[in-house]
Amino acid sequence: MSTATKGGAKVKAKKAASSTKSKTTQKTSAKTKKYLVIVESPAKAKTIEKYLGHQYTVLASMGHIIDLPKSRMAVDVENNFQPTFITVRGRAKVLNALQSGAKKSDAVLLASDNDREGEAIAWHLNNAISAKNKDIPISRISFNEITPKAIKDAVSSPTQIDRAKVEAQIARRVLDRLVGYSISPILWKKVKGGLSAGRVQSVALRLICEREKEIEAWTPQEYWELFADFKTGRSAFTAQLVMWRGEKCDLKNESAVKEIIAKIEQADFTVNEIRETYKTLKPRPPFTTSQLQQTAANRLGFTSRKTMQIAQGLYEGVNLGSSRVGLITYMRTDSVRISEQALAEAREWLGKHYPEDLPPAAVHYSVGKDAQDAHEAIRPTYISYTPESVKDSLSRDEFRLYSIIWERFAASQMKPARTLTESADIVSLPGGADPADIAMFRVSGTRYVEKGWTKVLSALASKEETGKSLPPIKQGDILKARSFDPQQHWTQGPARFTDASIIKTLEENGIGRPSTYAPTISVLLDRYYVTRANKQLAPTVLGRLISNLLVENFGAVVNADFTAGMETKLDEVELKGREWTDMIREFWTPFKKTVDEVAQTLESYKDRIDEPTGEVCEKCGKPMVKKLGRYGYFLACSGFPECRNAKPLPLAVCPKCGGDIVARKTKKRGKEFYGCANYPACDFLTHFKPLANQNCPKCGWFLVEKYDKRNGSHKLCINPSCDYLHEAEEGE
């Protein structure tokens, strides 16, 4: 960022000022004109200020400052859906700063993100600023990447706010308000206070509930696999049975397997022609938010929330020696686009370090159809900051997240990898009573013939990819099977959703945005609609009840296709001049009718949300029930309010004193842990969640669920000196 670019900025700044249509009143000369640029993110503001030089002040709005009030509907459905917008609570300071910043400037450039929400932010800012500074010229500028060139180009070609785009945003905002604030109160009245429903969260809940139903309906089917150990020269290898009597093998039970073994036990085998298959493996595109969250969840075990917190830190900047460097580009994006400048830098760096793996031209990935494309993909800001080179300045989690971002980006600009799979069929020679009793076993090996982009992987490398080669056999070899190894399996039902898979599904359906994937999961957890154990999302009794209620009564809205339909109509507003109020009316008229009907006719669910426990109240003898309170579940007497007996939910028996193990939350962070109810007399505690009514067969202490990468999900005895441990059974 030399003096040359600064000079360039000045020239362009003049152009920007002269092309502003609004009348200017200030008498200052063009040379000393001052501009206020408003962006959304403060970190972005800092960078842009560096690019633009001293005539420009860059401030951040930090998202929406003006919005519908939280406390009431604020959409006048009687009056053409007129919304009432107010300054968001707690944001008056920011707005004042922007307004007084405008006063000190000769012109304002609104540079909020180049998407639907950003356009609305610009519009609100425009109104709020011109209310206080009547004659100041305000224009809109936009860019899709934070590079000196993109910023200067934007400044030199200011535009006006796109009113149609703003109206599409208002329509989106009003629709979500009408849906959420109409349905939620029905839930308060019929089920329980504080509950919520909405276009996004209720579909996410529905998906999780429906998956659970599939899991429950699943009946595992038994099947078998048969492996044989062959010996050749000095080495031995294992091959799997793939065909029997000329048909694809399908072994249903043990007797089917034993029958085959009996027939081929003594047979000689011969090796058929060895087949070679080459495969080209392309690298994946750089990360979008959703992809980053999925990969971090799958590879690192991060929740989507944790991923975003750490990414935010990398984006805002890390102390590298004496300077502070933003290591990654903006982390909330739906695009895989990479700026030309970053591509050039990547190619230069890769050309130096991996010259044979540099493709002849930069690789461009196609941006998704639904993407709003306001930001680049998530990538390292400077590819030369390799993970290893900054490792000492990062926490362990920051390093791991940065590593996958860096590797995914670097790999995306490298040549494809190629693998060779060699596969040999080993066929039994007829010798038994029936000449059709032919068994075909298969063994194969895959190795890289060109490593390409996989060379750059470390954090993202998968163990299976290291390659396994074919045993030293050739066509026509005669072999004998030394032993047979039949293995029993059960077909696996569908898996529960995880953070990664629910985000993937929502994104595929166009539901939610990069900024809302993580918060949506948090809402479902906060409302006690869903639990997350061992990374798996499962509905609670309450969650299922709410989902069923919503699907039965508001099926048209609580529906994966609803958002897609909404987006189509928003496009009509934005691009085809359709009135946003017409679109909303078309939705509202039938919806409102349903809301009124349901509010009138729906029976109360209030006595259906307490779960029976089988325990009896020691004070009055009535059954105890599991209830949901402000701080989570607790156990209470069903005779309330006559009997006020209540206590925490016992989860297990304390191995130290025989008391109840109950859930508690830490004061500081509200994190759950499990301790003895007799505290402080007994100080037993653990942070592993006890499994319901399961005790160790070896020592009798209670069992907990544990998850780690090596063992996956498994049970563990809480007794530290007991070695009992085993894999959790499927479907449990």
Next chain:
DNA sequence: CAGTGAGCGAGCTTCCGCTTGACTT
């Protein structure tokens, strides 16, 4: 990575989408 410790039920809540800090009692 270490260390973690009420009472709770009816008391006013809720949406989605932008963005970062942290209440003025």
